[in-house]
Amino acid sequence: MTTTRFAPSPTGYIHIGNLRTALMNFLIARQSGGEFILRIDDTDPVRSKEEYVEAIKEDLTWLGLHWDRIERQSLRLDRYAEAADKLRDMGRFYEAFETPTELDLKRKKQLNMGKPPVYDRAALSLSDAEKDALRAERGDGVWRFKLDQERIEWKDGILGDISIDAASVSDPVLIRGDGQVLYTLASVVDDTEMGVTNVVRGSDHVTNTATQIQIINALGGNVPEFAHHSLLTGPQGESLSKRLGTLSLRDLRAKGVEPMALLSLMARLGSADPVELQTQMAQLIDGFDISRFGAAPTKFDEADLYPLTAHYLQSLPLEAVRDRVDALGVPADLAEPFWLMARDNITTLEDLGGWWALCRDGAEPLIAPEDEEFVAQAMSMLPAMPFDESSWSTWTGTVKDATGRKGKGLFMPLRKALTGQERGPEMAALMPLLQVVRGR
Incomplete structure (x- = not known):
């Protein structure tokens, strides 16, 4: 069975970049009748907020991206600790004590020498006594995964064949000095234990994927099929x-x-x-x-x-938006014709209010100076309200016969006089909805 996951951190609201990842994983799972997991990456107790967890669920529900189950990484810390112990026992996990300033100096020195700025593994040569002294001076160190310095290869679902030399990558930090488990380890443990078969994420994770493949193999898991989508600009x-x-x-x-x-x-x-x-x-x-x-x-x-x-x-029937139409105060008998009139003339549902305001309250006439006499004459011929589906054709026909005007010279001044706008719905559909005509 295909199993995918979306693993947002609840440190803010989902944005358009997150959506791309969530949607691709959702579609792959649904296409095969598989499982889509929502996995909340809340291992950072300081930045993670419950309000963002709820917001993530609300946004996905609004989009119709329904998950099959939800997992919380904060409830799985014991699983990550067991994995860390296993890596230590294998000799693939080691403690390092460099400060950020020391690491920065090392990187600069390597760059000046024309070498890749990767961690030099100096911590591997520390004796137990030296580690104890550093721990007493600086507190607990970070825990790094010791990469096998060989090429890491996989066939990416988007990028094609990928090959990365592990010697060009620093041994990744998997646990911080304060004990916080980082994404790289937590994600591997979760993907392995939850049977994740396909992972789609941004191309900025390609190097992470290389190191995670080695961690998965070290822990005896199955490597998922990876695909890295491009980043948005x-x-x-x-x-x-x-x-x-x-x-x-x-x-x-x-x-x-x-x-x-x-x-x-x-x-x-x-x-x-x-x-x-x-x-x-x-x-x-x-x-x-x-x-x-x-x-x-x-x-x-x-x-x-x-x-x-x-x-x-434009594709929606009234029933799909009836709540919005009713909330405007549109009478029940006008709801259907109002929606059919308005839907082709709105960009979002927020625009409905403007059209109902026009129907309910009328509009300030928009009359060019050269049309004032013509409009005044036409208004005197306006049929009695309420209007019906034939009112526009009856009125314009009468005005045409009386004035000799036709085409745009006839219709545009009359539209602007009734609606205050140069463009809009078919007047035959709009007139029966008008409750008030200003300036008549």
Whole structure:
């Protein structure tokens, strides 16, 4: 069975970059009838907040990315401790005591000598007495995994054949001096024990994957199939890293972006396939192919979400939005014609309020000086309210016969006089909804 996972840290809100990872893992699991695990990476007790755990679940639920089970890494610390003991017994885990300043000096020296800035394994030569002295002076050290200095190879689901020389990578720190278990170890233990078969994540994790493959093998686990998607940039290729906080899913939701518009874009963005609006999750699942994605940085433009959102809303029947229409105070007998009139003229559901305000309160007439006399004459011929489906054609026909105007010269001044706008819905559909006409 295919098993995937999404493992966010509850240190903030999910942003558009996180969504890409979550969605790809979700679609792979659902495509094979497998399991999608939501795994909360909350091993950092200081930065992890319960409010963010709830926010993560709320955002995924809003999108329809329903998990099969939820796991908390903070409840699995004993499993990580057992794995650490196993690595120590194997001679693959060692304590190191360098300060950040000392490590920085070492890196600079190596770079000046033209060598890769990797940890020099000086801690391996420390005697027990030296370790005790350092521990007394500095406190507990960090625990590093001792890499086998050989090439690490795998076939990546997006990047293709990957080969990394472990000698060019520092032995990774898996446990901090304060005892906090880091992602690299916790993720390996979880993936192994939870039977994760496929891992999709950002290309910034490629080096982590190389070291984790060795850790998995050392612990006797099965290496998942890895795929590393490209990182997102802004529309001009600029880094998104500083803007991700403003691209949280809850912010996009507050702006009126619809879930299927967001999912339709992210399920294809960066792939060889065109972005197409899908209105059902099953369509996204059936059409997803991880091998169609490329390695190049992928441009994301928030503006692309709004035409998709508008297109999605145009496909909806009244029942899908009845709560929003009712909340505006639209009378029950006008709800259906109001929605059919408005849906082709909104970008998000927030725009509905403006159209109902027009129908309920009327609009300030927009009249060009050269049309004042014409509009005044036309208004005197306006049929009695309430209007019906034939009112627009009856009125414009009468005005045409009386004034000789036709085409745009006839219709545009009348539209602007009734709606205060140059563009909008078909007037035949809008007029029956008007409760008030100003300036008549």
